[in-house]
Amino acid sequence: MQMNENVHSLLFFAIMLSDGILMTCTVRRVLPVGRGPIRRFAPLALFTIVPTMPSWLGDENPLLMLPFFMLVFFLCYGGPWFARGTVGIVFYELLISLNMFFDTTSRWYEFLWFERLPSMLLKLVLWLVIFLCVRRLLPGGQPVTLSPRLWVLIGVLSLSSLFSMLSFSIWGILDFTTNSFDFVLGRVANTFLPFVFLSSLALLFAIALLSRHEALEIEHKLADMREVYYQSLKREQQQVRTLRHDMRNHLTALSGLLARNDAQKAREYVQSLSQSPALVGVKRFCENETVNAVLASKAGAIEHEGLTADIGVSLPENLPVSDPDLCALFGNALDNAIEAAKTAHDKRITVRARTDKGLLMLRVANAYAGEREQLNKGLFGTTKADKASHGFGLAGMREIAVRHGGTLEANADKNRFELVVCIPLDDAE
Structure with missing residues (x-):
């Protein structure tokens, strides 16, 4: 029996660490990681510990975890502040909605490790699928770059799911529940929280898809800029070759001005020619x-x-x-x-x-x-x-x-x- 509990404990901690690694790697596909060991370790610790904390629908734990969650995103990741805030809210909704769904629907169990293993395994599978999808959508390994307007738009959309999910906790609804209402609350969790999770997942995929779209637009813009740059250089070189080709004619015109003793015009002619790159030797x-x-x-x-x-x-x-x-x-x-x-x-x-x-x-x-x-x-x-x-x-x-x-x-x-x-x-x- 003791050996059984030890095996369950090791398996539980292995799943915890795997969850943390998968979520950390997923966020790194979206946001750049800050420098320093603390900034790299803190997100891993957050994503390892939070999935194991009980979070019932209406419980105060989700409200207490939100400030720490956002603090890690603002201090440990790079990029504009509104990007860090938006991504932080999206991943908070993904993680907490899963916790609240599994914990609320299984409140009749005592929360022992071996009784939570099925839900932990299912969470691990879901995070693995999310990570593989995000990696497929963002294969380059570089964090996404969106315009400030798109970040703000996604952030505003994410607030709807956030306040809907936390409304039960804000009102402290568990303080007023009875056994019959607790049964209804479980049914609400079964129908409401999956939609919160799917909405947040859709926002995450929208970030990835919009990033790819903007990357393609930037590539087209860069290609146009390269062509303009190259054509400008070609025109400059063509002007140099043309001026050198016509140098005999310029010298003939200059000789004619000097022959007529028109020193002023000859001087102006020489000055105009001296400003041309054709008269400057091009170094190889x-x-x-x-x-x-x-x-x-x-x-x-x-x-x-x-x-x-x-x-x-x-x-x-x-x-x-x-x-x-x-x-x-x-x-x-x-x-x-x-x-x-x-x-x-x-x-x-x-x-x-x-x-x-x-x-x-x-x-x-x-x-x-x-x-x-x-x-x-x-x-x-x-x-x-x-x-x-x-x-x-x-x-x-x-x-x-x-x-x-x-x-x-x-x-x-x-x-x-x-x-x-x-x-x-x-x-x-």
């Missing part, structure tokens, strides 16, 4: 024409901003990466570096790129002033005022790297920013 950084054109253009911008460029690039003429992707990858990396280094004490920008062992590797390092807000892993918020129209640089580069089977890592520490991109050339589109 590498054999790849697209990357070379981007580096030549950005080197001029770096010099114009009073910065110093340390560029060491060795890339072949042909790469199995499209020209618009190469243009966006190198262009956005250098644009971000220039923008950050302008206000920094250290004005040096370091660029390294090469192909080695089947990999295209790009590293850009620069200093920055102030603080950088890290949104998700490897992504940082824009420092510009119009955040709705900016902040796509790193996201666009990551999309390019991931689409080609590669990786992007960005680190900001001690006012030094470093971007590293690795793309396998064999798998590149």
